[in-house]
Amino acid sequence: MRYKIVGEIFEVVTDYVANGSFKSLKDNVNYVENGYAALIRLVDYRNNFKNSLQYIDKKSYDFLSKTKLYGGEIVISNVGANAGTIFRVPKLGIPMSLGPNTITINTSEKITNDYYYYYFQSHNGQNLIHSIISGSAQPKFNKTDFKNLSVPYPSIKEQKETVDILNALDKKIELNSKINTNLLRQIKLISNSYFSYFEVFDGKIPTNWKYFKLTDIANLGTGYSYSSKDLQKNNNMAMATIKNFNRNFGFDSRGYKEIIPIKPIKKEKYANLFDILVAHTDLTQNADIIGNAEPVLNTGNYEQIIYSMDLVKVTPKDNKISPFLLSLILQGDMFKSHCMKYINGTTVLHLSKQALKDFELPLPKNISDLNELDEFATKAYKTLSNNIIENTVLEKIKSTLLNTLF
Numbered sequence: 001m002r003y004k005i006v007g008e009i010f011e012v013v014t015d016y017v018a019n020g021s022f023k024s025l026k027d028n029v030n031y032v033e034n035g036y037a038a039l040i041r042l043v044d045y046r047n048n049f050k051n052s053l054q055y056i057d058k059k060s061y062d063f064l065s066k067t068k069l070y071g072g073e074i075v076i077s078n079v080g081a082n083a084g085t086i087f088r089v090p091k092l093g094i095p096m097s098l099g100p101n102t103i104t105i106n107t108s109e110k111i112t113n114d115y116y117y118y119y120f121q122s123h124n125g126q127n128l129i130h131s132i133i134s135g136s137a138q139p140k141f142n143k144t145d146f147k148n149l150s151v152p153y154p155s156i157k158e159q160k161e162t163v164d165i166l167n168a169l170d171k172k173i174e175l176n177s178k179i180n181t182n183l184l185r186q187i188k189l190i191s192n193s194y195f196s197y198f199e200v201f202d203g204k205i206p207t208n209w210k211y212f213k214l215t216d217i218a219n220l221g222t223g224y225s226y227s228s229k230d231l232q233k234n235n236n237m238a239m240a241t242i243k244n245f246n247r248n249f250g251f252d253s254r255g256y257k258e259i260i261p262i263k264p265i266k267k268e269k270y271a272n273l274f275d276i277l278v279a280h281t282d283l284t285q286n287a288d289i290i291g292n293a294e295p296v297l298n299t300g301n302y303e304q305i306i307y308s309m310d311l312v313k314v315t316p317k318d319n320k321i322s323p324f325l326l327s328l329i330l331q332g333d334m335f336k337s338h339c340m341k342y343i344n345g346t347t348v349l350h351l352s353k354q355a356l357k358d359f360e361l362p363l364p365k366n367i368s369d370l371n372e373l374d375e376f377a378t379k380a381y382k383t384l385s386n387n388i389i390e391n392t393v394l395e396k397i398k399s400t401l402l403n404t405l406f
Contacts, residue, residue: 001154007147009116012106015078015143016098018066028063029056037061038092040069041099042077045087053092054099067098073106074117076129079140084129086120103143115159118166119151122406152406162405169398176387183380190376191332195362208369211360217320220356221313223280224269224306238302240271242279242310245289271296271307274323274381276330278339281310281350290351291339293330295323297385300392312356321367324377329361 007013019025035055038044044052061068071091077083079101089096089104098104107113119125132145154162205211214220224239271277279292293314299305307313314330316323329335342355364370 001152003150004153006149006151010105010107013143013147014066015103016067016100019064029060032057037095037097039099040089040096042082042085049090061095061097064097069096069098073104076103077101078103083133083139084126103146111156111160111163114163118402119406122402124406166401169394173391173394176391180384180387183384187328187331187380191328195332195334205362209362209364212363214359215357217317218314219317221268223309223311224265225309236303239306239308240277241308242282242289245279245292265306269306271305271313273299276314276327277307278312278314280312281348290343290349291336293335295327295381298388322374324381325370325374327381328377335359
């Protein structure tokens with residue numbers, strides 16, 4: 001196996017501070033809302049490049065001439081607890097520039113770009129990066145040390161064989177994710193359409209319909225109250241918290257806390273597949289999350305999932321309504337708007353439990369009249385769940401291959 005240093009392989013190895021001194025960067029880079037260009041940062045990757053983008057004006061973008069991005073470049077975080085995290089720059093349809101605390105690498109040989117995108121995700125690649133990380137309070141590594149790393153350099157043919165295997169997995173994962181994104185949009189649209197009819201007619205409903213309180217058709221459960229002293233790590237049990245609402249497709253098992261409570265847990269504190277969890281209390285004062293209702297679409301590899309005190313569990317009562325139809329209805333803006341009216345607190349924001357109990361939704365007296373809508377919701381949520389579970393399996397296969405192929 002041949003070896004080369006990173007600086008010999010890549011035509012571009014640069015970072016944010018390549019554009020000038022800290023003072024000149026401070027003086028010439030202006031952060032604005034909805035500006036000309038976006039700074040690409042680790043936080044944006046972790047939020048799937050939604051709702052977190054930091055914008056700069058055109059003058060700033062022109063000043064950052066050495067770190068313009070066009071999509072497809074490899075970015076590596078080089079400062080902080082997540083130093084070594086690798087991601088690709090997406091094509092956002094707007095001008096982009098590299099943000100602080102990251103390094104970007106790129107070469108005109110696409111196969112080589114793809115090969116090292118995977119290599120630096122592997123166990124060996126990560127170990128190599130961590131070998132140049134210094135600092136404890138603020139771990140970091142610099143561009144020069146990274147450029148001087150010696151890495152395996154197989155032939156282009158060998159690189160392509162490796163890339164083809166891993167690319168096939170990534171394409172399937174991406175396809176499943178796109179299907180789920182479209183399904184979630186449809187669910188939101190249909191839920192809002194369902195309620196908009198009654199808003200147009202000032203809440204008047206047909207004679208064979210009535211307004212139900214949420215507690216008429218569902219049970220509300222209070223989450224598990226704990227302190228850090230109550231918990232120990234356990235790979236078989238995990239806890240869903242409000243932090244899971246920051247991830248795509250409901251609850252991502254990678255966001256669960258792996259725990260085993262010291263004290264016994266009552267059965268009602270467990271969450272099962274397709275139970276609905278409502279964000280109830282938020283220590284970060286992010287009111288936008290409170291009132292979000294998400295069905296549990298995956299439980300990862302855990303035998304049991306409990307839900308924390310910052311969530312409320314909603315489960316259909318006596319089979320009066322399916323969890324799929326109820327999820328669809330609660331995903332709409334009408335439920336969210338109702339909840340937003342009842343958020344209180346200063347240091348800690350919470351949603352009044354009574355507000356959940358009092359939420360009214362129009363339904364036919366015979367809920368079976370909504371069978372067609374129910375069938376759509378059932379199919380949609382089961383597809384969402386199956387795609388998430390499949391992606392979890394594919395990610396594990398990919399992780400195994402990364403450590404086998406490199």
